[in-house]
Amino acid sequence: MKALVAVKRVVDYNVKVRVKADGTDVDVANVKMSMNPFDEIAVEEAVRLKEAGKVSEIVVVSLGVKQCEETLRTALAMGADRAILVETDAELQPLAVAKLLKAVAEKEQPQLLIVGKQAIDDDANQTGQMVSALLGWAQGTFASKVDVAAETVDVTREVDGGLETVKLRLPAVVTTDLRLNEPRYVKLPNIMAAKKKPLDKTTPAELGVDVAPRLKTLKVAEPAKRSAGIKVANAAELVAKLKNEAKVL
Amino acid sequence: MIYKAPSKDIRFALNELAELPAVCTLPGYEDCSVELTDAILEEGAKFAENVLAPINRLGDKGAKWAPDFSVTAAEGFKDAWQQYVEAGWVGLRAPAEFGGQGLPALVAIAAEEMWCSANLAFSLAPLLTLGAVEAINHHASDELKAVYLPRMSSGEWTGTMNLTEPQAGSDLAQVRSRAVPVGDGSYKISGQKIFITWGEHDMADNIVHLVLARLPDAPAGVKGISLFIVPKFLVNADGSLGARNDVRCVSLEHKLGIHGSPTAVMSFGDDGGAIGYLVGEANKGLAYMFTMMNHARLGVGVEGMAVSERAYQKAVEYARERVQSRAVGSPDPAGVAIIRHPDVRRMLMTMKAQIEAQRALAFYAAAALDRAARDPVASEAARNQALVNFLIPIVKGWNTEQANEITSLAVQIHGGMGFIEETGVAQYYRDARITAIYEGTTGIQALDLIGRKIASEDGATARWLLEEVKVTAGKLAAAGYASLAANLEAAVKDAERCVAFILETFGSRPQLAAAGSVPFLKLMGIVLGGWMMGRAALIARVQQGDEGADAEFLAAKIVTARFYGEHLLPQTAGLAAAIVHGGDSVLELDETLF
Numbered sequence: 008m009k010a011l012v013a014v015k016r017v018v019d020y021n022v023k024v025r026v027k028a029d030g031t032d033v034d035v036a037n038v039k040m041s042m043n044p045f046d047e048i049a050v051e052e053a054v055r056l057k058e059a060g061k062v063s064e065i066v067v068v069s070l071g072v073k074q075c076e077e078t079l080r081t082a083l084a085m086g087a088d089r090a091i092l093v094e095t096d097a098e099l100q101p102l103a104v105a106k107l108l109k110a111v112a113e114k115e116q117p118q119l120l121i122v123g124k125q126a127i128d129d130d131a132n133q134t135g136q137m138v139s140a141l142l143g144w145a146q147g148t149f150a151s152k153v154d155v156a157a158e159t160v161d162v163t164r165e166v167d168g169g170l171e172t173v174k175l176r177l178p179a180v181v182t183t184d185l186r187l188n189e190p191r192y193v194k195l196p197n198i199m200a201a202k203k204k205p206l207d208k209t210t211p212a213e214l215g216v217d218v219a220p221r222l223k224t225l226k227v228a229e230p231a232k233r234s235a236g237i238k239v240a241n242a243a244e245l246v247a248k249l250k251n252e253a254k255v256l
Numbered sequence: 257m258i259y260k261a262p263s264k265d266i267r268f269a270l271n272e273l274a275e276l277p278a279v280c281t282l283p284g285y286e287d288c289s290v291e292l293t294d295a296i297l298e299e300g301a302k303f304a305e306n307v308l309a310p311i312n313r314l315g316d317k318g319a320k321w322a323p324d325f326s327v328t329a330a331e332g333f334k335d336a337w338q339q340y341v342e343a344g345w346v347g348l349r350a351p352a353e354f355g356g357q358g359l360p361a362l363v364a365i366a367a368e369e370m371w372c373s374a375n376l377a378f379s380l381a382p383l384l385t386l387g388a389v390e391a392i393n394h395h396a397s398d399e400l401k402a403v404y405l406p407r408m409s410s411g412e413w414t415g416t417m418n419l420t421e422p423q424a425g426s427d428l429a430q431v432r433s434r435a436v437p438v439g440d441g442s443y444k445i446s447g448q449k450i451f452i453t454w455g456e457h458d459m460a461d462n463i464v465h466l467v468l469a470r471l472p473d474a475p476a477g478v479k480g481i482s483l484f485i486v487p488k489f490l491v492n493a494d495g496s497l498g499a500r501n502d503v504r505c506v507s508l509e510h511k512l513g514i515h516g517s518p519t520a521v522m523s524f525g526d527d528g529g530a531i532g533y534l535v536g537e538a539n540k541g542l543a544y545m546f547t548m549m550n551h552a553r554l555g556v557g558v559e560g561m562a563v564s565e566r567a568y569q570k571a572v573e574y575a576r577e578r579v580q581s582r583a584v585g586s587p588d589p590a591g592v593a594i595i596r597h598p599d600v601r602r603m604l605m606t607m608k609a610q611i612e613a614q615r616a617l618a619f620y621a622a623a624a625l626d627r628a629a630r631d632p633v634a635s636e637a638a639r640n641q642a643l644v645n646f647l648i649p650i651v652k653g654w655n656t657e658q659a660n661e662i663t664s665l666a667v668q669i670h671g672g673m674g675f676i677e678e679t680g681v682a683q684y685y686r687d688a689r690i691t692a693i694y695e696g697t698t699g700i701q702a703l704d705l706i707g708r709k710i711a712s713e714d715g716a717t718a719r720w721l722l723e724e725v726k727v728t729a730g731k732l733a734a735a736g737y738a739s740l741a742a743n744l745e746a747a748v749k750d751a752e753r754c755v756a757f758i759l760e761t762f763g764s765r766p767q768l769a770a771a772g773s774v775p776f777l778k779l780m781g782i783v784l785g786g787w788m789m790g791r792a793a794l795i796a797r798v799q800q801g802d803e804g805a806d807a808e809f810l811a812a813k814i815v816t817a818r819f820y821g822e823h824l825l826p827q828t829a830g831l832a833a834a835i836v837h838g839g840d841s842v843l844e845l846d847e848t849l850f
Contacts, residue, residue, distance in 0.1 A: 021260070036804060036806075037804070037805075037806035037807075037808070037809070039263070041298075077291070077294070077295070080291075080295060081295070081298075084295065084299075192299065192302065192303055192307070192339065192343050193299045193343070194342065194343050194344045195296065195299075195343060195344035195345055195347060195348060195357060196344045196347070196357070197344075198292070198295050198296055198299060199287075199292070199357060201295070202291075202292055202295075
């Protein structure tokens with residue numbers, strides 16, 4: 008069984024981003040970039056499935072600028088077998104990403120497409136769902152447990168009310184949630200080996216996908232600064248304030 | 257108590273100042289590249305930040321010794337070691353033929369900085385293991401290598417250095433431990449060794465002790481010392497572990513710092529003799545130990561800088577958070593974060609500027625180590641070997657002496673809170689203290705510098721280096737960095753004066769040269785650190801024109817270099833005066849008057 012895993016290069020979760028002076032975007036120049044943590048979980052899950060003998064090959068794909076190669080190398084060091092970079096400098100929105108992933112999936116014919124449930128930069132949470140619809144495959148989103156059988160996959164989903172388990176016919180799209188697994192530390196010999204693993208490059212044009220943005224960002228602004236709170240003397244005063252001023256009681 | 261690897265400065269020092277791309281062209285290092293190094297250091301940073309740093313505080317509570325002579329590593333350490341081994345980090349610079357990656361020392365030293373910052377006590381276990389690997393690889397027979405190196409390079413087994421005895425510290429000629437041939441090629445070792453770092457613990461299946469001892473017919477003094485492998489568990493012919501050897505940890509020292517690193521008193525041969533195997537030839541043990549000395553001393557210089565970095569990060573964090581007193585000269589009575597107070601700024605800049613200079617100098621020395629080992633042009637290799645030999649005592653001595661000052665400043669910035677153990681910064685201050693002592697005290701480094709590194713070659717390398725510094729000073733003047741250029745030039749003159757003084761007195765009045773040796777070592781550290789900062793400023797200036805340049809980092813680098821020029825470099829004048837004119841007063845007082 009082949010697994011295709013999509014990984015996105017995003018601003019590292021430790022970086023506190025700043026809005027550009029002209030309000031068009033956040034400033035990502037010279038900030039540390041890393042693999043989207045949800046995608047790390049996706050790669051880890053694929054590697055565990057391979058270690059368990061359920062998956063035979065892991066292909067990782069990333070879409071974006073040349074530097075996404077570094078992200079792909081990290082995925083290769085984690086245990087993926089080969090990588091595909093769909094290289095473009097264009098802004099990629101979820102629909103375009105879904106179309107590109109569909110094109111790659113049609114070429115690669117995986118039984119499982121695993122992606123993070125969302126990326127920590129735009130938090131869109133749309134790509135997995137869109138690509139599932141475009142491919143006409145079943146989807147198991149927000150996975151906290153994945154159990155692969157020959158023809159099906161059981162996905163335990165984190166939903167508002169608790170956990171829901173769905174059985175999907177393969178091929179299927181799975182999007183990963185935080186509790187699915189804890190990604191491993193990459194081993195040094197695997198970093199060395201990763202640079203020798205195959206990494207193919209293609210472009211949206213070669214895949215025949217129009218990636219033109221459908222949405223326009225009007226303005227990016229920092230959240231309003233929280234003003235300082237006040238201290239109350241005792242519980243009675245707190246209750247009074249909640250009743251009379253905040254009117255929440 | 258978080259630690260964040262200073263990745264940008266590490267990369268700048270690696271790629272620009274130590275010229276990693278050129279090191280990657282040396283024979284045998286072609287597989288290495290800037291990209292690969294980036295990937296390695298990124299994963300290394302994660303490991304340091306998330307696995308090693310969080311248990312540093314637990315390590316401060318110490319390892320535990322039990323009356324059955326066992327030692328339990330500090331909480332969390334065994335698990336961290338397991339993860340460290342599984343991730344393959346021990347093999348970073350272990351030889352490729354025994355399972356290591358054989359990467360350049362320059363790459364390894366950058367990773368080692370992060371281990372040391374995150375958890376100095378922990379980092380000593382791999383450091384000592386790799387030191388032992390190096391000694392065995394260079395000097396032991398193929399049979400011994402085959403038995404010990406694969407499992408030491410992987411970290412399944414750790415290594416130690418058993419040199420010191422109660423009466424033999426800096427003076428190893430006094431070593432008394434004995435080795436008697438058994439007749440089957442092995443030896444029975446007996447004697448007591450002290451200060452054995454990671455001498456006993458429960459993190460690995462076996463511990464391979466390298467032990468200095470004397471054979472029955474050995475000449476007295478340093479020429480009669482041999483080196484032996486003494487494993488904790490004997491190794492069977494099939495590679496499995498056999499009987500427990502006659503070596504035990506009879507106690508652990510109670511130390512000022514690095515409590516997470518068990519410092520053992522080792523007793524060999526209480527039950528008739530520990531089985532040992534001779535490394536290389538008889539009576540050459542000390543020479544063998546010296547072949548690893550450069551690497552080990554460079555490593556300790558990195559430790560000093562690394563613990564300084566950790567303390568600096570903690571101080572910055574506190575200075576940003578702690579609100580106290582109005583800003584100096586401000587009419588607004590509201591308190592401000594103390595990072596706004598000029599003296600706190602001065603302390604932070606003093607720390608930052610020296611750490612960056614020391615990192616650059618240590619990496620530069622590591623690159624020279626790689627070139628000395630691998631440059632195909634013999635004259636280049638020889639020049640780099642002389643450079644390494646010259647730089648090592650300076651990196652070791654200066655980085656660690658300043659680590660004491662820098663970690664002390666970090667405590668100072670915390671005010672009273674810094675004196676409270678729970679704050680955590682005191683641990684860095686205590687941990688840093690040993691770095692100026694072990695692997696040769698600063699005094700030993702300074703004697704090495706003036707004797708073997710200056711007098712014995714008539715100051716050739718010193719003069720070559722100082723000429724290079726002058727060239728940089730000239731470029732700085734042309735680039736408009738007036739204060740840095742002028743002070744660097746003046747500092748070079750001070751250095752030249754002192755080199756001349758040492759050459760003049762070393763033979764005729766050696767006591768005078770020795771009296772000024774540590775101030776001279778510091779002076780050279782300051783000058784060469786200034787050289788690195790000057791080069792950094794020049795490179796930063798050029799890079800500012802690049803598309804996508806990291807403007808903030810480069811601007812900060814230039815300001816930091818200027819601070820170094822205006823605050824650190826002027827110290828050379830005072831040091832030079834003391835070195836050249838102050839020797840007599842060091843020595844004059846009669847011993848009875850102390």
